[in-house]
Amino acid sequence: MSEPLIDMRAWKQFAAVAQELHFGRAAQRLHITQPPLTQAIAGLEKKLGLRLFDRNKRSVQLTAAGRALLPQVLDLLERAQLLPGHARAAAAGELGRLRLAFVSTVGFGPLPQWVRAFRAELPGVQLELIEATGDVQLEALQRGDIDAGLLLHAPGQAPPALERLRVASEPLVLALPEHHALATGAALDWPMLLDEPLVIFPRRILVSLYDAIAALYHAAGREPRVAQEAIQMQTIVNLVSAELGVAWVPASVRQFQRPGVVYREVPADAGVPHCETSLVWRDAAPSVPALARWIDFVRAALPVP
Numbered sequence: 001m002s003e004p005l006i007d008m009r010a011w012k013q014f015a016a017v018a019q020e021l022h023f024g025r026a027a028q029r030l031h032i033t034q035p036p037l038t039q040a041i042a043g044l045e046k047k048l049g050l051r052l053f054d055r056n057k058r059s060v061q062l063t064a065a066g067r068a069l070l071p072q073v074l075d076l077l078e079r080a081q082l083l084p085g086h087a088r089a090a091a092a093g094e095l096g097r098l099r100l101a102f103v104s105t106v107g108f109g110p111l112p113q114w115v116r117a118f119r120a121e122l123p124g125v126q127l128e129l130i131e132a133t134g135d136v137q138l139e140a141l142q143r144g145d146i147d148a149g150l151l152l153h154a155p156g157q158a159p160p161a162l163e164r165l166r167v168a169s170e171p172l173v174l175a176l177p178e179h180h181a182l183a184t185g186a187a188l189d190w191p192m193l194l195d196e197p198l199v200i201f202p203r204r205i206l207v208s209l210y211d212a213i214a215a216l217y218h219a220a221g222r223e224p225r226v227a228q229e230a231i232q233m234q235t236i237v238n239l240v241s242a243e244l245g246v247a248w249v250p251a252s253v254r255q256f257q258r259p260g261v262v263y264r265e266v267p268a269d270a271g272v273p274h275c276e277t278s279l280v281w282r283d284a285a286p287s288v289p290a291l292a293r294w295i296d297f298v299r300a301a302l303p304v305p
Contacts, residue, residue: 004047008080011073013040014052018070021060093289095124100294101132101140101149104232106277108252109168110301111150118297125290133205133231134159141282147291148281152250157208158278165299168277172213172248174264175240182246183262190270194220197227197245199236212273213248219271237261250275 016026017037027034045052052066062070086095102111119127130146137149138159150167151159158164174193176183182193194217203210217224227245230236234256236247241260254263266272279298286292 006044006047008077010040010044011076013037014044014066015070015073015077017041017053017060018062018066018073021062023055023060093125093291093293094122096288096290097126097128098148098288098290098294099128099130099146101130101137101146101151103134103137103150103152103277104131104234105152105250105252106150108250108255109277114298114301117301118294121297122290122293125293133201135205137280141280147286147288148279148294150277150279152206152209152275152277154208154212155274155276157212158276159280162280162282163284165279165295166276167279167298167302168252169274170251170277171265171268171274172272173251173254174266175237175247175249175253176262176264177240177243177246178260178262180243180246180262183264188264188266188270190220193246194222195225198224199228199230199239199245199247200224200226201231201233201236202229205231209273209275212275216271216273234258248272 013026013030016029017023020026020029023034023038023041027037030037041053048065050065051063052069054061054063115127115129118125130140132140132146132149134149134151134153137146137151140146141149141162153159155169158166174182174188182188182196200213201210214224228239230239233249233253236249237253237256237258239245240247241258243260249263251265279295281291281295286295
């Protein structure tokens with residue numbers, strides 16, 4: 001059997017009588033006359049199929065059911081009082097849930113500080129962080145499983161048909177085993193370097209940057225000699241430590257100080273590509289207010305160009 005539908009007015013009338021234990025005073029409190037209040041309470045008891053009050057000409061007392069019901073009704077009324085404010089806060093992006101995907105390299109950059117500051121500024125927003133490669137993020141955005149993503153790409157190669165805010169640009173640096181012949185020295189032996197086995201991410205997860213790295217080799221008449229593929233940058237660095245090869249990684253990854261690995265910068269004139277990190281989302285006017293607040297927050301946190 002379905003429960004009877006009881007509107008908020010009936011619960012307010014019950015609470016007033018339960019607290020005053022006097023129909024006359026309760027009616028004054030509610031700004032109505034006593035007969036309609038008496039009828040309303042009788043109607044509520046009929047819907048519930050039980051008595052809420054024991055009453056006679058001299059006194060009004062709550063029944064056991066009424067006493068059990070009163071705290072819950074008061075809680076209901078209090079929460080109902082807060083609903084308009086909650087609705088306004090949600091519309092302003094101060095409440096709600098934000099599903100944000102990110103590539104692992106963003107963890108070496110500003111993301112931890114952003115998350116900490118955003119949560120302090122908007123504690124009512126539930127920030128759900130999902131680590132995912134760029135290809136997974138794009139599929140999740142298409143399905144509506146995430147609201148926004150932070151992903152890597154080659155300069156000028158942000159995924160099309162998405163709104164975008166560039167949040168970082170950095171060069172690639174070389175990760176080498178610490179005992180490698182190229183790990184020390186004033187200058188890199190470029191021909192030797194291009195012949196070294198390469199540890200790199202699969203092309204499918206980051207097409208634009210993979211192709212930019214391959215173009216570096218092709219410009220010198222070489223073909224990248226891929227020794228091992230790995231998805232996460234931390235894993236790539238770990239495999240370099242295992243002396244499986246050398247790797248090109250974003251400069252921010254140097255914060256991952258893995259024993260057995262040396263990072264080397266490459267002269268700007270060597271033609272080594274940069275990479276960019278972008279915040280991407282689907283709609284120019286986000287339907288999730290918390291996403292709009294996140295975009296504004298990130299934009300304000302970026303250095304002035």
